[in-house]
Amino acid sequence: MTATTYAKKAFLALGLPLILLAAWWIASAGSTNPFWPSLQTILQTFPETWTPERLAADLVPSLARLGIGFSLAVVGGIVGGTAIGLSPTLRALSEPVLEFFRAVPPPVLVPIIALFAGYTGWLGKIVTIALGCLWPILLNTVEGVRGLEPTLTDTAKSYRLSWWRRLLFVVLPGASPRIFTGARQALSIGVILMVISELFGANRGLGASIVQFQRSFAIPQMWTGIILLGLIGVLLAAIFKVVETRMLAWYMGQRQIERGE
């Protein structure tokens, strides 16, 4: 890639955010409304609010819970989805149940999980995130496994590949594009649930901080929390993209050639 294409990419990526920030800056400049502080005030509040101590106490636990919950969902979704995708019996059994759980919005689970797992500790929050993230990964894995090219399955069979080699070298790589689609959906659900799970009964965490700022009328601080949340979203999406580009390089290359690009 040449310098000009890099510059073009950077411009495309940063152009709109900069315009929006500028618009916000101008629109909020000199604001006296306490609920609507100027962007200048918010940005000045940012470093004094999000000190390293506060980041360690509020942000790190939130992200850790997201990481654990999301990872559990990835493992559970892939294992369950592969089993369901490979077994017609299991699929027939689980289909109506899966459709039901898919239709239930994950935040609804929060009060129920709170009843069983409690909501002051980590367990309830992790369970919320994991359950919310599970369905998109599970359902996409099922589709990915089912959509496997029959000739590839025949090839694996005719070379007498053992079931674990078939799983590891044929089924999972073949389903991986769909698994990634599910994981991407799950990640955004995970971020939402990370915040929601802290709104109810937590005194530490990113979501809890935002609620506490709001209740104590620390409005600029509340706004910095929201900005921080957005930045985390961007960062997570970028990390996801890097992993995806590495693991699905074959898929992207193949598609590019098929489309004749």
Add this chain to the structure above:
Amino acid sequence: MSITVPLLKAAQAESAAPAATDVALDLRGVGKTYDTPGRPQVEAIRNLDFQVGRGELVCVVGPSGAGKTTLLRSIAGLLDVTKGEVVLDGTAVTGPPEGMAVVFQEYGRSLFPWMTVRQNIELPLKEKGIPKAERREKVDKALAEVSLTEAAEQHPWQLSGGMQQRVAIARAVAYEPTVLLMDEPFAAVDAQTRAELEDLVRSLWKRLGVTVLFVTHDIDEAVYLGERVIVLSNRPTVLMEDVNVDLPPERDQLSTRSDPRFGELRGHVYSLIQKAKAGHRPEGEEA
């Protein structure tokens, strides 16, 4: 009548089955009826009896819809036969047998796109438990056989169609099968590549002494490649004729194809296929 005849034939085939090891592949009264609940029964193959000798190159042709793919999948152990048996190296085929490699028509879909060419060829060898150094050697040798040494570290989708099919052939060759099954392997490549690949199959067959069963819908290809051409009837499939190809063993796209004998054989197989298409069946067979 239509039931007793194949049974009789199957019985004859069994009693006449030779014990000699010079037969690599033996089809004994093979029949396949698809019986899907809720749908009418489809008798794809009624009765097929033929043998492929060790080291032979035999082509199978038939009119479209003659159950060629059904036959190949049955021989490969990917499909259960409903009647008779397929015997490879003296053992009845019940699942994909050890000594068999298959090259499918859809080359683009039979190679694993997430693996490099080398990994594709190596995977079946790993399954066989061959040590790493030896595996590497076998992969290199197989790639050299199909003149693709330089493509080892590329992914299949980076190669042309003809090259991809050569990778599939290399994978089959490296596996060192007793019988190599090829299911219309060149149906999807252009005419020039096709001629090259045909010559590749002939030369590999000669150099490696592997037994090849080559299924095709192309009459010219069947006569050009085969030592024998097995002509199938239309559905439900029986054997129309087992044609011996008495062309010289050295074959060449130009001289062989202009050989008068080639023309005769081609004409003969062509007329058989036309008859098969018109619903004609060998004597004693009713549709």
